[in-house]
Amino acid sequence: MKHFMRKFSGFNKSSILRILSIAAGGSGIFYANNYKEATVSVSIPEPLRESLSLPWKIGERTDKWQFGMLPLFSLSAGSTPSSGEKGASAVPESSPKQCPGCLGRDSISSAAARVGPAVVNISIHQGKFGIGGGKGIGSGTIIDKDGTILTCAHAVVDFHGARVASNGKVDITLQDGRTFEGTVLNADLHSDIAIVKINSKTPLPTAKLGSSRKLQPGDWVIAMGCPLSLQNTVTAGIVSCVDRQSSDLGLGGMRREYLQTDCAINPGNSGGPLVNIDGEVVGVNIMKVLAADGLGFAVPIDSVTKIMQHFKKRGRVVRPWLGLKMIDLNEMIISQLKERDGTFPNVKKGILVAMVTPDSPADRAGFHPGDVVVEFDGKPVESIKEVIETMGDRVGEPLKVVVRRPKDKLVTLTVIPEESNPNM
Structure with missing residues (x-):
């Protein structure tokens, strides 16, 4: 601190007060390191801007401080380093576009x-x-x-x-x-x-x-x-x-x-x-x-x-209708079903058939409650959404469906979707 004050012994009281005011207004802390040249910028409150004639510049590390012009702009906490620099670089608040x-x-x-x-x-x-x-x-x-x-x-x-x-x-x-x-x-x-x-x-x-x-x-x-x-x-x-x-x-x-x-x-x-x-x-x-x-x-x-x-x-x-009430399976549901019934199919994913509407396309195709749909139209499926997306608007077109039944019995069924009643 004594070294610092000696460097400012040539300044009058008014100049020193102005410099301290700048430092306090910008809430900045400055230090010298092994950089050959660096510019320090701070955000200065409006009342102090008129007295900004003594910004800082750090010269070659020689234990001596020099003075130069201080470029002023806001120091943003969210600023990003400029290309090629490792340190943070202040960026004007208005320049970045919102992502x-x-x-x-x-x-x-x-x-x-x-x-x-x-x-x-x-x-x-x-x-x-x-x-x-x-x-x-x-x-x-x-x-x-x-x-x-x-x-x-x-x-x-x-x-x-x-x-x-x-x-x-x-x-x-x-x-x-x-x-x-x-x-x-x-x-x-x-x-x-x-x-x-x-x-x-x-x-x-x-x-x-x-x-x-x-x-x-x-x-x-x-x-x-x-x-x-x-x-x-x-x-x-x-x-x-x-x-x-x-x-x-x-x-x-x-x-x-x-x-x-x-x-x-x-x-x-x-x-x-x-x-x-x-x-x-x-x-x-x-x-x-x-x-x-x-x-x-x-x-x-x-x-x-x-x-x-x-x-x-x-x-x-146009919405195809099969007449099935189904449930998406996950590991927890499958584990619980196996605990209740030891003959439940050995599957890791799929769609459980919970109910089959009588005289529906699915009923005529031979679906049973308890079936697990594992393939639909030749593609592996694990969610009802995938089945709906696969059907699209294909009404009256035969579709191959692979299901697993108790004791791991694999069965292939052919179902022909009908157009649904919009009031259903």
């Missing part, structure tokens, strides 16, 4: 701004001149410039006799105030997905479709729409579950999967987009649990994309 999928200060607002203009309000019975008076029944998203709108089926068709869209027509209101008459082109009640079309002579805003397969529990998402006819509403939350089964929710019929989120969803949000923080649509919001908060559900966009492909190909969704 895809990272949550930053403006992530949610930026994502909402990208998708917001393409979110529409769907209503019926508009008032005079087509302005106001419309009873909001749902939301939707414009997904291409020709006016295709993605929404939910129960908002635009007679689901249970509660709402009827007159002659397949609904009223569409954009965020910028423009109104259109929309035509319901396709609707699938099983998945609760529908397509509405509007025609516009002026350009329409659109939203980009992402991928729901990339989502993980804990990822941030945004629910957008018009709850209670309140347009331009944005709520945020996280993904609670990426593969919530319809059976988990007590819903009958064929197997369906949902994205579960804790975003605030209310009547009128139905059909609106679920958006990731990159501004991509990853789901269609369709329902919430009325008796609980933070339990909302959306159809994954990957499933929606397949449904839209069916719409374009046949005008409806």
Whole structure:
């Protein structure tokens, strides 16, 4: 310290105070090492910037300190070293771009701004001149410039006799105030997905479709729409579950999967987009649990994309039906089943047949409760999802299925899927 003060003996009291103020303001600690030349930069509060005429420069290690000009910029804790340097290098706060999928200060607002203009309000019975008076029944998203709108089926068709869209027509209101008459082109009640079309002579805003397969529990998402006819509403939350089964929710019929989120969803949000923080649509919001908060559900966009492909190909969704109730197996379940029944097949993975519907394609093919499906259409399988993906829309086409039965009996069956009843 004495050595340090001797070097500053030539300065008056005012100069020394200024230097100490700079050091205190930047909260910096400086030291010399075996570097031939190094520049030290600190972040200085606004009141002290006018007195910055004495920054520091360390010269050749000679036990002597020298003075030079001090370049000033913010010292960031998250800065990264420049190429070729091992030490950390300060980077201006405004220079780095936010990485895809990272949550930053403006992530949610930026994502909402990208998708917001393409979110529409769907209503019926508009008032005079087509302005106001419309009873909001749902939301939707414009997904291409020709006016295709993605929404939910129960908002635009007679689901249970509660709402009827007159002659397949609904009223569409954009965020910028423009109104259109929309035509319901396709609707699938099983998945609760529908397509509405509007025609516009002026350009329409659109939203980009992402991928729901990339989502993980804990990822941030945004629910957008018009709850209670309140347009331009944005709520945020996280993904609670990426593969919530319809059976988990007590819903009958064929197997369906949902994205579960804790975003605030209310009547009128139905059909609106679920958006990731990159501004991509990853789901269609369709329902919430009325008796609980933070339990909302959306159809994954990957499933929606397949449904839209069916719409374009046949005008409806074709689903093969086998008549099987199955359970995915894992090591723990298999171990437990073997403890209960010593004749249970010696398998490490597969799909357990829990029930066979009488007079179904599976029943006629010879499936039995307790069979373990290990191959489907010549491919090893270990999940129901793989079976569904393999079948696709192959109705009436024979499929070979290999099952293992008690005492490791291997049996090959031939099943011919039928088209499912959409009301099942």
